[in-house]
Amino acid sequence: MALIIENSAKATTSNLLLYKYPLEVFREIEYQSLMTVITRFPPSPTGFMHIGTARTGLFNWLYARRHGGKMLFRIEDTDRSRHSEEAVQAIINGLNWMGIDWDGDVVSQFARSDRHAEVAHELVKAGKAYYCYCTPEELEQMREDAKKEGRPTFYDRRWRDNPPSAPPEGVSPVVRIKAPMSGERVVHDKVQGDVRVAAEQLDDFIILRADGTPTYMLAVVVDDHDMGVTHVIRGDDHLNNTFRQNVIYEAMGWDIPSYAHLPLILGPDGAKLSKRHGATSVEEYRDMGYLPEAMRNYLLRLGWSHGDDEIIETEQAIKWFDLEHINQGAARFDFDKLNFVNAHYMKLADNDRLADLTIDIYKLRGINVSEIGRARLMARMDELKSRAKTLVQLADDAEFLVRDIPYEFEEKAAAQLNEDGKFIVRVIHDNLTGLSAFTADELESLCKSTADYHRDGKLGKVMMPLRAAVTGKASSPSLVHAMEVLGLEEVSKRIEYALSKL
């Protein structure tokens, strides 16, 4: 029987089915095998995308793609003051940069508040929720008393079954849900296993505020249900909320989705990753010169593993990703490892793309790169990308290729151009025009013979002053290759400038 259903599931396309029939009808048919995986990415519009949010998004996306399902995108803007178009755009930009896409429209939770209220009232009508007229002062008092007495919850359920009085005039009530009062509650979590909590730990929490707007707890459940979400993959900080959310699912008689709670990302010092640690948002990582494919790989490995594999490209990740190998402990963010992964993907990256990205960085620095500058960059890109860990480093390494004189000399470079240094640079300069060809090989032999004749064969004594003159720096990529790319005219110009300036 199971087999037959499985086969027919492959024959039909479950996606089509979803559109053809109303969701409710579809849900009546309880063919597990027909169900496509539907995950969701529900950020709060905070104005930027936290790196932890990005990882959660990545995991949801990977899981949906792995199973040929969908990842939905919903903005958690129940609190209307949070809603801002720029903030939503920031999240979308972050996702785009990360290379993560989603299915369907961006759903605004705020726009669905009528539906949320409808559910709350339905629960009241069914006797599963009730109006509560407590004032903030009363609640504050209850909270204090509960803390003093060491009780687990504070709300005393005074409006639940035996209201103390008739509803007071002119007070708009909140709606509270009736949480179970005894027994053990279990959440089956794909990462943490079965998590148990005593019902006594659960309050009759508020699902609809006095102003008629839904609380987060209600909104997530209603939206996840209406959107057909089958797998909720989210941060560990929601594990406790899950018990509350399940109360709503049960009261409505809805199917509870599969849960997977990911441990949080900690800062290098083991404390919760915060602004204090520097970069927390994906745009900051972009600005630090990290490649999105490197971020994906690094974030994937932070908490998930596939044996000893370290370098896992996204296509491979889609084939491999599962919930079973998510680690249970929180992981620390480690820049060294990120740098290593990024360096790897830099080597793999297309030269043209790297040139464009590097030129973007120069623009930010106020350096306008000419066609010639770009050509020089491209000519040396194979070497440049093999030595840099980030785009910013690459840009630093290659800046001398795209800049014109006058430029500043690093302190260590200036030191190279003492009298001895200047003498050697002059010798090289005088012999440049005599070269049979202005190539790296010819330049190298010139340097070597100059070293042999004037500096006892010590090549460094020639290269270092020359490097200082041509690049303004004490270290650089291969000097003779750079000189070849710069060309005779430019090299002469730079040497003359250096000799005159220092």
Add this chain to the structure above:
RNA sequence: GUCCCCUUCGUCUAGAGGCCUAGGACACAUCCCUUUCACGGAUGCGACACGGGUUCGACUCCCGUAGGGGACGCCA
């Protein structure tokens, strides 16, 4: 204060009771390559938090302790 979760090299992790003399990667150290800085190659250093059980046998299972993280809003 109450509850929940977690704990293998400095860091990310492999490990499904004997395959473990605990494997890989990053970082670090040394050496090689080298005109500088890097890249690359080789080698090395380095961990089962602690204490009790269960078992012929425990990194793996159970219970405590300690440490870390999270949640307890008319925030999300």
